[in-house]
Amino acid sequence: MTARYDVTCIGNAIVDVITKNEESFITEHGLVKGAMTLIDAERAEALYAAMGPGLAASGGSAGNTAAGIASLGGKAAFIGKVTADQLGDVYRHDIRAVGVDFDSKPLDPKVPGTPPTARSLIIVTPDAQRTMNTYLGACVELTPDDVDEAVISASQVTYLEGYLWDRPTAKEAFIKAARVAHAAGRKVSLTLSDSFCVERHRDSFLSLIDSHVDVLFANEAEIKALYQVTDFDTAVAAVRGRCEVAIVTRSEHGSVVVTDGETHVVAAAPIAQLVDTTGAGDLYASGFLYGFTRAFDLAECGRIGSIAAAEVIGHVGPRPLVPLAKLIA
Known part of the structure; x- marks a missing residue:
């Protein structure tokens, strides 16, 4: 069956608020540098007030990957949860404007107890490291009912964002999507998202990878955390053969693609110039999957991923500012 989409991404629909701050800001506010920390609404408001002026941009890891696929000239869809509020409207507009199909039903803000659309408060320090503090809001309301089986069946690859694995209903949604994809003869991809995320969910991630994942993305810290080792080569040896393809990114040292x-x-x-590492792994995945869905050889897929990642770390913000299709031509 001909695929309607190259990649459908399932993840947290988050509006990023990005500011540049000195190293002292991290210490003063007790932030975990370089990591993604989940915060509640009260903490989100206090931190937002302290950050000062910032750039607001639709983000979320899987959403960034979908946007990158579209920028490369591919066809992408996104499944995620927003509320029909101001930030939800911003998110829907932004992701559709870059060419990604996004038809997930929003939550109704008039219903008592409905959480607002998610936001991630991102501090970029002078070394270009980003520290993320995320209020998940509406994201956590994603359920298996939000997984459109027709969309998944019509996608060459369904890409799952590890950050979303925190909620039981999201886990059920992932499993449903993976089963639908494989029943249609499609591929399933997972990004581990964050080493702290891996520490929280190691056993269930290992089970998910062994049972449902064809293409795995991780960075060096995440793959070491997954297999509880300190040596990179040992981690690579551990992941080899656990899925069809495993890709480990290593910042300025490039990446390793393993079958x-x-x-x-x-x-x-x-x-x-290195300006802001926000979105680097997300855009690498865009480039790799763009090549993968066109049956390019794996080294070429990695090369396209590296080009996409290099574009996004050269400016503030998690999505490309120039058409990636031009950069890989």
Whole structure:
């Protein structure tokens, strides 16, 4: 069956608020540098007030990946939960405007107890590291009912965001999506998202990978955390053969693409200046999956991923500012 979509991404629909701050801001507010920390509504309001002026942009890891697929010239869809409020309207407009189909039903803000649309407060320090403090709001309301079986069946790859694994209903949604995808002869991809996320869910992630995942994305810290090792080569050996393809990104050291019988070491793409690492892994996944859905060889998929990642870390914000299709031509 011909695929309608190259990739459908399932994840947290989050509006990012990004500010540049000195290192002292991290210490003063007790933030965990370089990580994503979940916060409640009260903490979100207090931190937002302290951050000062910022750039608001629709983000969320899987949403960024979907936007990258579209920027490369691919066809992408997104499944995620927002509320029909101001930020929800912003999110829906932004992701559709870049060419991604997004038809998930929003929550009704008039219903008592309905949480607002999620937001991630991102502090970028002078070393370009981003520290994320995320209020998940409406994101946690995603359920299996939000998984459109027709969309999943019509997608070459269904891409799952590890951050969403915190909620039982989201886990059920992931399993449903994976089963629908495989029943249609499609592929399933997972990003581990964050080493703290891996620590919370190691056993269930390992089970998910072994049972449902064809293409795994992780960075060096995440893959080490998953297998509880301190050596990179040991972690690579542990993941080899657990799924069809495993991709481990290593910042300026590029990436390693592993199958049961192959290893491809891919160099990082050159950049003029490192400004903000927000979205680097998300856009790498965009590039890799764009190539993967076109049956490019794995080293070429990694090269496209590196180019996409290099574009997004050269400016503030989690999504490309120039058409990625031009950069890979």
